[in-house]
Amino acid sequence: MCEFAATAAQSVSQCGQRCGEGSVTGMEKLNVITGVGVPLRRSNVDTDQIIPAVFLKRVSKSGFEDALFYAWRRDPAFALNQKEYASGQILVTGSDFGIGSSREHAVWALHDYGFRVVIAPRFADIFYGNAAKNGVLAAIMPQESIELLWKLLEEEPGRSITVDLQERTATCGDVTLPFDVDDYTRWRLMNGFDDIDLTLQHEEDITAFEKRRAERFPFKPKTIPARHLPSEPITSAREEQDNWPGPLSARA
Amino acid sequence: MGTTLAEKVWADHLVRQGQDGAPDLIYIDLQLMHEVTSPQAFEGLRAAHRQLRRPELTIATEDHNTPTVNIDMPIADKTSALQISTLESNCKEFGVRLHALGDADQGIVHQVGPQLGLTQPGMTVVCGDSHTSTHGAFGALAFGIGTSEVEHVMATQTLSLKPFKTMAINVEGDLPAGVTAKDIVLAIIAKIGTGGGQGHVIEYRGKAIHQLSMEARMTICNMSIEAGARAGMISPDQITYDYLKGRPHAPEGEMWDRAVEYWKTLQTDDDAVFDKEVTLNAEELAPFVTWGTNPGQGLPINAQVPVPERITDESKRRAAASAIAYMGLQPGMSIKDIPVDTVFIGSCTNGRIEDLRAAASVMKGRHKAKSIHRVLVVPASSRVRLQAESEGLDKVFEAFGAEWRNAGCSMCLGMNPDKMVPGERAISTSNRNFEGRQGKGSRTHLASPLVAAATAVRGTISSPTDL
Numbered sequence: 001m002c003e004f005a006a007t008a009a010q011s012v013s014q015c016g017q018r019c020g021e022g023s024v025t026g027m028e029k030l031n032v033i034t035g036v037g038v039p040l041r042r043s044n045v046d047t048d049q050i051i052p053a054v055f056l057k058r059v060s061k062s063g064f065e066d067a068l069f070y071a072w073r074r075d076p077a078f079a080l081n082q083k084e085y086a087s088g089q090i091l092v093t094g095s096d097f098g099i100g101s102s103r104e105h106a107v108w109a110l111h112d113y114g115f116r117v118v119i120a121p122r123f124a125d126i127f128y129g130n131a132a133k134n135g136v137l138a139a140i141m142p143q144e145s146i147e148l149l150w151k152l153l154e155e156e157p158g159r160s161i162t163v164d165l166q167e168r169t170a171t172c173g174d175v176t177l178p179f180d181v182d183d184y185t186r187w188r189l190m191n192g193f194d195d196i197d198l199t200l201q202h203e204e205d206i207t208a209f210e211k212r213r214a215e216r217f218p219f220k221p222k223t224i225p226a227r228h229l230p231s232e233p234i235t236s237a238r239e240e241q242d243n244w245p246g247p248l249s250a251r252a
Numbered sequence: 253m254g255t256t257l258a259e260k261v262w263a264d265h266l267v268r269q270g271q272d273g274a275p276d277l278i279y280i281d282l283q284l285m286h287e288v289t290s291p292q293a294f295e296g297l298r299a300a301h302r303q304l305r306r307p308e309l310t311i312a313t314e315d316h317n318t319p320t321v322n323i324d325m326p327i328a329d330k331t332s333a334l335q336i337s338t339l340e341s342n343c344k345e346f347g348v349r350l351h352a353l354g355d356a357d358q359g360i361v362h363q364v365g366p367q368l369g370l371t372q373p374g375m376t377v378v379c380g381d382s383h384t385s386t387h388g389a390f391g392a393l394a395f396g397i398g399t400s401e402v403e404h405v406m407a408t409q410t411l412s413l414k415p416f417k418t419m420a421i422n423v424e425g426d427l428p429a430g431v432t433a434k435d436i437v438l439a440i441i442a443k444i445g446t447g448g449g450q451g452h453v454i455e456y457r458g459k460a461i462h463q464l465s466m467e468a469r470m471t472i473c474n475m476s477i478e479a480g481a482r483a484g485m486i487s488p489d490q491i492t493y494d495y496l497k498g499r500p501h502a503p504e505g506e507m508w509d510r511a512v513e514y515w516k517t518l519q520t521d522d523d524a525v526f527d528k529e530v531t532l533n534a535e536e537l538a539p540f541v542t543w544g545t546n547p548g549q550g551l552p553i554n555a556q557v558p559v560p561e562r563i564t565d566e567s568k569r570r571a572a573a574s575a576i577a578y579m580g581l582q583p584g585m586s587i588k589d590i591p592v593d594t595v596f597i598g599s600c601t602n603g604r605i606e607d608l609r610a611a612a613s614v615m616k617g618r619h620k621a622k623s624i625h626r627v628l629v630v631p632a633s634s635r636v637r638l639q640a641e642s643e644g645l646d647k648v649f650e651a652f653g654a655e656w657r658n659a660g661c662s663m664c665l666g667m668n669p670d671k672m673v674p675g676e677r678a679i680s681t682s683n684r685n686f687e688g689r690q691g692k693g694s695r696t697h698l699a700s701p702l703v704a705a706a707t708a709v710r711g712t713i714s715s716p717t718d719l
Contacts, residue, residue: 042574043567044446044546048686053665057317057331059291059338061399071688094567096447099480099546100684101665102382103289104398122447125482126382130398143567182414183273195400196300199408202268202277206410209267209279219503219511220281221370223311223349227500229368232356234634236324237657244625247593247675249580249695 028135029192030165033116035089037161037172038079039153043094047127050098050106064109080113084158090117090170092149092161097138098127107134117163119170119179121146132185133195137165139179148175165190254521256418257487258453261393261518265376267410275412281375283405284361285312285348287339288667289380293403294342305409307347311370312339315360316667318353320630320657332668346406359633359659362386362600366470367635369499373488373515378405383600383683384483385476389469390496391488391518393453396477416482419452419528420520423460425535430716432610433468434602434681434700436460436532437475438540438550444530446548449481452528455520456486460534466495467606474601475683478547488515539715541587542685542698544575549685551587553703553715559583578687579695580675588713590697591623594678595708596690597701598630598657599664602681605639607701612645614705614716615652621711627654628670630662654708666691679707 055067072078079085091110097120098106107130110118117137131138141149152172153159162171165186169176181189188195199206213220245251255263268277290312297304304310317332327333336353343350351357357364362383365371373391378384380402387394401411423436441448454476461469469486476484493512496502503511542550543557549572551558557576560583563569576583581590597603597611608631620627629649631637637659640646646656663670664682666689672678674693681704685696697713706714 041570043571044548046546046684046686048665048684048689052688052692053316053667056288056667057329057335059295059335061292061295071692096445096450096480099446100382100477100686102380102396102398104292104380104400107398122450124447124480125451126396126398130400133398133400184275184414195412196302196404196407199277199404199410199412205268205277206279206408210409213279217514219507219514220375221372221501221503222308223282223370223501224308224347226349229357229500232638234323234354234356234358234637234658237321237655239321240626240655242626247625247673247677248591248623249675249677 027192027194030116030135030137030189032162032164032166033089034160034162035116036085036087037090037092037149037153037159038085038088039150040079040091040093041150044096044099045093046100047098047103047106048100051103051109056103056105061108062112064105065112068109068113082157087114089114090119090161090163091115092119092146092153094146095121095143096124098124100124102126104130107131107136111136119146119149132189135189135192137163137181137189139163139170139181141170141177141179145177148177254524256520256524256526257391257455257485257518258393258416258418261374261376262415264374275414277410278376278413279410280378280405281309282365282370282377283310283402284365284377284379284384285310286315286361286381287335288316289399289402290342291335291338292399293380293406294346296403297406302407304346304348304406309409310348311364312343312348313351313358313361313364314339314353316661316665318660319668320660320662320670323353323658329669356634356638359631359635360600360603360661362474363604363632363636366390367499367633369496369502372496372502372511373492374518378411382477383474385481386470386474386600388473388476388483388485389466390492391485391515393483393485395483417452417527419449419454419481419530420526421454421456422458422529422531423456423534424458424531425460425533427460427463427534428537430702431537431539432700432702433464433471435537435540436534437472438542438547438698439532439537441475441479441548442540442550443532444479446478446546447480449476449479452481454479454481454484456484461486462489465606466491467604470604471601475547478683487519539700539703541703541713543579543581543587544572545578545685545687547683547685547698549575550698553587553713555587557581557583557585557587588718590713591711592677592679592697592707592713593625594672594676595624595627595704596663596678596680596682597704598628598632598662599682600632600661601683602701603630603632603636605636607681608636608640608645611701611705612648614702614709614719615654616648618652618709620653620708623711624708627652627708628657628663629654630657631659634659663690665689679704679713
């Protein structure tokens with residue numbers, strides 16, 4: 001049995017003692033999912049496009065569905081504005097999806113809208129990690145497979161894709177394509193395990209490390225107590241008013 | 253075989269090695285926090301009845317939502333005000349040190365760590381913010397994380413991670429006059445693309461890199477994420493030690509000597525092998541400006557906007573055509589013929605004292621062009637603002653017709669009132685030119701403080717040599 005499978009067995013039994021029935025956390029399990037595939041023919045979809053900064057001011061973790069692709073959804077031609085794609089659960093998109101800001105709100109927005117899987121040739125690292133922590137699969141497929149899925153989904157809008165995490169395949173009609181996902185992420189998604197619970201099983205290792213750290217690196221900084229910080233008054237800037245006739249582009 | 257700088261720092265933080273494909277458990281020396289990506293993490297901690305494991309390795313500040321005017325008045329935007337008051341109550345409840353608006357050490361989180369001397373060589377530094385890569389300038393392994401990981405660090409002071417791949421970017425030779433750190437990093441991103449560093453920690457190496465000041469190194473490491481890298485690092489040297497010496501949290505006396513002794517070991521071994529290696533000649537570099545809607549779509553300032561039909565790669569052609577349409581440009585036009593409305597000098601990329609001095613050196617004795625709507629100068633932190641005022645830079649900005657503001661992220665992402673209207677075009681010293689980044693429908697050209705200031709003088713994209 002590999003290490004993390006053993007950890008899993010332990011995790012479930014520990015949780016059984018601690019919180020009675022059920023899994024370690026509430027993260028939804030993902031095994032096989034069939035849902036409407038949505039083609040998004042774009043590469044470099046950054047997290048500012050997935051959810052603009054103006055929606056990051058909330059202190060809650062849900063209710064971001066309307067913010068998803070906010071600017072693009074003002075365009076009637078955008079895929080999610082077509083009734084066939086509106087109930088999409090599986091997004092098929094171009095390379096370098098999720099670049100830019102680390103905002104986990106991007107995954108929350110996709111998830112709240114109903115997406116459980118995003119398929120792309122390559123993902124930004126932070127997005128990839130964030131997805132797995134929210135029960136969303138980021139599946140990696142070569143560009144040729146993506147092109148084929150785009151073609152199938154555009155030929156017959158509203159078509160379903162079946163994603164099988166156990167088999168690591170996506171099936172659309174009679175076409176079955178393999179995708180990549182690393183073993184650990186796949187295992188966590190299939191079991192809905194939470195990272196913090198898994199890590200806290202290694203409490204003794206953490207404590208032992210902290211002891212070694214204090215001996216070897218006594219010079220590492222601590223934020224508390226704060227050290228000799230002078231308090232100085234900061235003056236407040238004031239806004240300047242002008243009669244701006246608007247952007248040059250609008251005047252040309 | 254030897255090891256790289258990144259691998260050495262990783263090894264010194266290994267709590268537990270993962271086996272059979274499981275990730276390693278890595279200890280985190282410092283978690284930085286701001287108001288945007290922390291509330292849901294605190295809420296998760298509270299819901300699970302967990303404590304913050306190491307409040308003394310945690311520090312918070314307010315930056316994304318903070319207004320840059322009227323900071324002595326209540327924040328008008330109710331949701332921004334709530335997010336800030338939530339950070340304040342969370343810090344109080346969990347015992348986290350907070351530099352709130354109005355404090356001399358308030359400012360962009362990636363300036364606050366270094367200016368306090370909290371960011372030191374060989375540390376692991378995280379923040380729920382992709383520009384955490386900035387701290388790698390000190391030879392720290394520093395990277396942005398999502399809110400779930402913020403909560404994970406709060407609860408365990410560790411992260412569960414697979415080792416990153418390593419990438420060397422060698423910048424050889426001497427940098428020509430008028431070419432800055434910003435130009436180097438924009439040229440790197442244009443060369444390797446927004447996904448070129450994916451999965452890697454970049455180590456910036458070579459003569460041109462080690463000649464740079466700490467602030468310039470921070471500019472380069474800051475934008476590592478724009479090349480898709482997890483982190484960017486520069487091995488510490490005398491310039492690093494000199495920057496740190498005497499800062500509030502730098503070690504003192506015997507501890508300083510012990511620290512420097514350790515820091516000196518943080519060098520990539522001569523026989524270490526990187527997974528990927530890229531080399532640039534600094535002598536061939538020129539001031540760089542972006543024309544498109546991702547940071548990889550940039551060119552030397554004397555170049556022309558690309559003609560999509562001439563791009564062979566289909567995906568790149570499509571991306572260029574869409575970017576040119578969004579940006580309202582003509583294919584083939586000279587970059588220098590692009591007129592801008594607004595000039596933004598600030599952000600965690602270029603809002604430090606050296607950046608403000610560079611801008612002021614161009615603005616001194618001049619006035620902004622009539623066609624320029626506004627020139628916002630926003631220091632990265634309140635401490636930088638005080639420093640600039642002590643040097644009289646504020647007077648230069650005001651005489652030029654620029655607005656001298658309070659510290660924060662400001663127009664880089666427009667979470668506060670500093671944003672653009674649809675169709676408004678800026679030259680910006682920030683880090684992202686994504687569609688709508690600086691306000692819905694806004695158009696952004698990324699450049700150095702020197703280019704931004706020269707553009708403010710002429711009204712069209714310019715470098716100081718055009719004046």
